Amino acid sequence: xxxxxxxxxxxxxxxxxxxxxxxxxxxxxxxxxxxxxxxxxxxxxxxxxxxxxxxxxxxxxxxxxxxxxxxxxxxxxxxxxxxxxxxxxxxxxxxxxxxxxxxxxxxxxxxxxxxxxxxxxxxxxxxxxxxxxxxxxxxxxxxxxxxxxxxxxxxxxxxxxxxxxxxxxxxxxxxxxxxxxxxxxxxxxxxxxxxxxxxxxxxxxxxxxxxxxxxxxxxxxxxxxxxxxxxxxxxxxxxxxxxxxxxxxxxxxxxxxxxxxxxxxxxxxxxxxxxxxxxxxxxxxxxxxxxxxxxxxxxxxxxxxxxxxxxxxxxxxxxxxxxxxxxxxxxxxxxxxx
Amino acid sequence: xxxxxxxxxxxxxxxxxxxxxxxxxxxxxxxxxxxxxxxxxxxxxxxxxxxxxxxxxxxxxxxxxxxxxxxxxxxxxxxxxxxxxxxxxxxxxxxxxxxxxxxxxxxxxxxxxxxxxxxxxxxxxxxxxxxxxxxxxxxxxxxxxxxxxxxxxxxxxxxxxxxxxxxxxxxxxxxxxxxxxxxxxxxxxxxxxxxxxxxxxxxxxxxxxxxxxxxxxxxxxxxxxxxxxxxxxxxxxxxxxxxxxxxxxxxxxxxxxxxxxxxxxxxxxxxxxxxxxxxxxxxxx
Numbered sequence: 001x002x003x004x005x006x007x008x009x010x011x012x013x014x015x016x017x018x019x020x021x022x023x024x025x026x027x028x029x030x031x032x033x034x035x036x037x038x039x040x041x042x043x044x045x046x047x048x049x050x051x052x053x054x055x056x057x058x059x060x061x062x063x064x065x066x067x068x069x070x071x072x073x074x075x076x077x078x079x080x081x082x083x084x085x086x087x088x089x090x091x092x093x094x095x096x097x098x099x100x101x102x103x104x105x106x107x108x109x110x111x112x113x114x115x116x117x118x119x120x121x122x123x124x125x126x127x128x129x130x131x132x133x134x135x136x137x138x139x140x141x142x143x144x145x146x147x148x149x150x151x152x153x154x155x156x157x158x159x160x161x162x163x164x165x166x167x168x169x170x171x172x173x174x175x176x177x178x179x180x181x182x183x184x185x186x187x188x189x190x191x192x193x194x195x196x197x198x199x200x201x202x203x204x205x206x207x208x209x210x211x212x213x214x215x216x217x218x219x220x221x222x223x224x225x226x227x228x229x230x231x232x233x234x235x236x237x238x239x240x241x242x243x244x245x246x247x248x249x250x251x252x253x254x255x256x257x258x259x260x261x262x263x264x265x266x267x268x269x270x271x272x273x274x275x276x277x278x279x280x281x282x283x284x285x286x287x288x289x290x291x292x293x294x295x296x297x298x299x300x301x302x303x304x305x306x307x308x309x310x311x312x313x314x315x316x317x318x319x320x321x322x323x324x325x326x327x328x329x330x331x332x333x334x335x336x337x338x
Numbered sequence: 339x340x341x342x343x344x345x346x347x348x349x350x351x352x353x354x355x356x357x358x359x360x361x362x363x364x365x366x367x368x369x370x371x372x373x374x375x376x377x378x379x380x381x382x383x384x385x386x387x388x389x390x391x392x393x394x395x396x397x398x399x400x401x402x403x404x405x406x407x408x409x410x411x412x413x414x415x416x417x418x419x420x421x422x423x424x425x426x427x428x429x430x431x432x433x434x435x436x437x438x439x440x441x442x443x444x445x446x447x448x449x450x451x452x453x454x455x456x457x458x459x460x461x462x463x464x465x466x467x468x469x470x471x472x473x474x475x476x477x478x479x480x481x482x483x484x485x486x487x488x489x490x491x492x493x494x495x496x497x498x499x500x501x502x503x504x505x506x507x508x509x510x511x512x513x514x515x516x517x518x519x520x521x522x523x524x525x526x527x528x529x530x531x532x533x534x535x536x537x538x539x540x541x542x543x544x545x546x547x548x549x550x551x552x553x554x555x556x557x558x559x560x561x562x563x564x565x566x567x568x569x570x571x572x573x574x575x576x577x578x579x580x581x582x583x584x585x586x587x588x589x590x591x592x593x594x595x596x597x598x599x600x601x602x603x604x605x606x607x608x609x610x611x612x613x614x615x616x617x618x619x620x621x622x623x
Contacts, residue, residue, distance in 0.1 A: 057523035191546035
């Protein structure tokens, strides 16, 4: 990056640097897990000790550490119901069973769960981002092939691509997910999790994720095909003619002249598609994966807390903002061709 | 729409995750109602003090789609099932006509006293729910059960034996709460695959995506009755759950009348007979 560029962003850089430094300081001052756990009441401690020798444990200990703040909750199940919550912030531990600290604790816990921290890649925000990104990449690649097929002069190719697009745009994504995950293995007698090591306990989620990715990719391909086709066809006909006059063949014309120019025209629509997929990703609830929406809905039904939707919205907006920024950069980069 | 959101919100708070809700489609049980339809109401129980939405009719909120408790017959419109038989007989005892109103599980409790008089839809009696509604005496006992594929020779003698397996269950049901507790307390390490519908759990089991299904024993009995692909290997009889008919907290007169009707039906052997019809005589305790 040139010095001039850096200067342009100097204000932003200072703000980011200050935030980072403050976060580091706050993170260093946050009490540790043991400090939080040492606050537990003697009754709870007794339950924890009893659990050590029992085959049916009763105490659930949740520890959520998020950068500058951390949260511990201890709750018991069975006849003797107890629960205690603590929030650690800036070297102090606050009880979080009621009042404002309770809300703070809930926010930390909900965000932690929705971001999927401490979980595998197929959980929460990680799942949403991973699935959306892979889907759009796959969709654009497949869409380009389909678009070239559709505008091809070969009748069969054009008809086949048209039929594919017609099928995948004309049926609901949810049903496509069901078909890929339930119907196809049912008919052909395989299980998605068999593609992974049987000893791997996460295999069932990986299998479901693979099925989801296939369904999303195939579906997105159809939408992207139309995006790519419209971008290609929006390029002036004169460009084709000029390439032909220069002696380029069809493949050269496409790869060197037309597609580079059409990318810029595609970006806004692909960015749209990306945001659509980001939100459609919540459909994975149907095949037992947990994305941001599903987790927030679960929290809502099990705890009756409507506050959970606030961090959910913030997380979605952050993801959209991040990718909106990336798409902006790509668009700028490709606008040099025009 | 707004109303629905509010209703869903209220219900969600009431439910607090404890539910025996859901839907399924075991099929195979499309026969008509079992019995008791044309019995003359010998002694009508007095319901003059009870609050009813319309005279002579007991309107019942029910999430039709949870066989064998409630499901539509093959014509797609007639509700049939254990709950339907029970509530129809109860209404008859009270000298009323039962009117089944199909409603979504989300918000089913918010509709009590608004859209219908009572809810009879495989509702587990829980202390949380008792804070916002009152229940009749229980009319069936339910346990948590583990279902495996019929050709699986794994030994499951308690939930602890599910250690290391992948299990499917219906989201936000008692099964979900119980197994999540086993997992979060660190009792066992189990992969929980939570589904919206109980039918998805059984499809996953059949396809081999999961190793076992944890579900209400009554629902499991229904599945075993209609398909020999599955078997019940374990029922947790230490913690029975009881299903009751729910009504508005100020409707104690109705509660009294319904309890009396249930007691009479029990004495006449009607409840046992209906149970055997829907769940199979072998499933009876």
